[in-house]
Amino acid sequence: MKKTIYSLLTVALVMSTFSYVGLAKAAGNLITNGSFEEPVVTSGSKWQLMNSVPGWSVEKTSDDTATTLEFHRGWSGNVASEGQQYIELAGNEPDRIYQDIDTCVGGTYNVSYAWAPRQGVDSAIKVYWAGAEIGSHNGIGANGALNWTVTLHSQTALSDITRIQIEEVGSNSMGMFFDNVVVEETYCPPYDRTAEITSPSEDEIVTGLVSFDALLDDEDGNDNVQWAVRQGTCAVGVGTVLGNVDGHSDSYDWNGDIFHAEADSATWADGAYCFIFNPTESSGDIEIRETLEFFVSNPPTEVSQCKKGGWETFSSPKFKNQGDCVSWLQSNENAKGNKKDN
Ligand SMILES: [Ca+2]
Ligand SMILES: [Ca+2]
Ligand SMILES: [Ca+2]
Ligand SMILES: [Ca+2]
Numbered sequence: 421m422k423k424t425i426y427s428l429l430t431v432a433l434v435m436s437t438f439s440y441v442g443l444a445k446a447a448g449n450l451i452t453n454g455s456f457e458e459p460v461v462t463s464g465s466k467w468q469l470m471n472s473v474p475g476w477s478v479e480k481t482s483d484d485t486a487t488t489l490e491f492h493r494g495w496s497g498n499v500a501s502e503g504q505q506y507i508e509l510a511g512n513e514p515d516r517i518y519q520d521i522d523t524c525v526g527g528t529y530n531v532s533y534a535w536a537p538r539q540g541v542d543s544a545i546k547v548y549w550a551g552a553e554i555g556s557h558n559g560i561g562a563n564g565a566l567n568w569t570v571t572l573h574s575q576t577a578l579s580d581i582t583r584i585q586i587e588e589v590g591s592n593s594m595g596m597f598f599d600n601v602v603v604e605e606t607y608c609p610p611y612d613r614t615a616e617i618t619s620p621s622e623d624e625i626v627t628g629l630v631s632f633d634a635l636l637d638d639e640d641g642n643d644n645v646q647w648a649v650r651q652g653t654c655a656v657g658v659g660t661v662l663g664n665v666d667g668h669s670d671s672y673d674w675n676g677d678i679f680h681a682e683a684d685s686a687t688w689a690d691g692a693y694c695f696i697f698n699p700t701e702s703s704g705d706i707e708i709r710e711t712l713e714f715f716v717s718n719p720p721t722e723v724s725q726c727k728k729g730g731w732e733t734f735s736s737p738k739f740k741n742q743g744d745c746v747s748w749l750q751s752n753e754n755a756k757g758n759k760k761d762n
């Protein structure tokens with residue numbers, strides 16, 4: 421039975437909440453080959469220098485050039501902290517290993533690993549998380565069974581990729597024995613999901629063909645969308661003139677990030693409208709429902725609309741006076757209202 425001592429020198433963690441049995445082979449371990457069980461040592465000497473190690477980059481601490489990593493499997497009767505194998509962080513020279521893992525910005529992680537000074541050897545290692553030193557361990561191993569220490573840290577991730585790095589800082593080909601790196605996510609904040617309506621602009625007065633555009637910034641890019649244009653309100657379910665809700669199935673383009681639809685507002689009554697862009701939420705998503713108010717102002721179609729101050733109500737085009745309105749109608753071949761001259 422292996423002897424294990426838990427060191428909490430650098431950690432503020434509530435010990436009672438952790439199961440060490442579970443930590444050893446946790447399903448949620450973000451580290452690949454953290455127990456160094458691959459490659460398998462096949463040498464009869466029960467130790468072997470490996471040219472490549474699944475999950476890990478290996479280099480010399482001194483000059484960052486690639487090198488081998490020394491694996492032990494029962495050498496000298498030593499027992500691994502976890503599984504059958506561990507590494508020595510000095511093969512032919514002090515070595516550095518590192519691995520980049522996917523993390524959540526602002527997420528928190530439990531980081532643990534086991535270290536044991538080699539018998540009769542003075543060795544020292546440093547452990548880095550995202551470039552910051554989180555552990556510094558040294559000692560001379562006593563004769564007899566390895567004295568594994570499991571060290572735990574609670575760390576925060578500052579980017580979506582985080583490097584964990586362990587390096588021997590001693591000076592020869594004998595160094596610290598090391599095993600069982602486990603990184604488990606304890607919290608991942610929701611992605612800062614945002615959306616923006618880019619057309620029309622706020623309070624824009626539109627006429628004729630109107631483009632409805634919006635953008636969603638989300639990490640998955642696979643959410644559906646509900647959208648509507650409503651007359652006089654942004655509220656749910658009433659006054660809908662366009663969209664894919666409330667019985668409407670108007671055409672639109674949507675790829676999960678970019679929305680586009682267009683419509684001819686010439687057939688709509690003049691007045692206030694609201695464009696509602698409502699991406700649906702997948703698990704953990706922040707709710708988004710964007711609204712934008714705009715105005716439809718179609719040009720006059722009959723001379724009567726210019727009279728009794730009616731000319732003042734038009735925005736597209738604007739008229740100086742009633743005569744301006746009437747002459748615009750008369751010069752507009754498409755104006756339907758100019759019938760009295762026919
Ligand atoms: Ca192991
Ligand atoms: Ca060695
Ligand atoms: Ca989503
Ligand atoms: Ca929504």
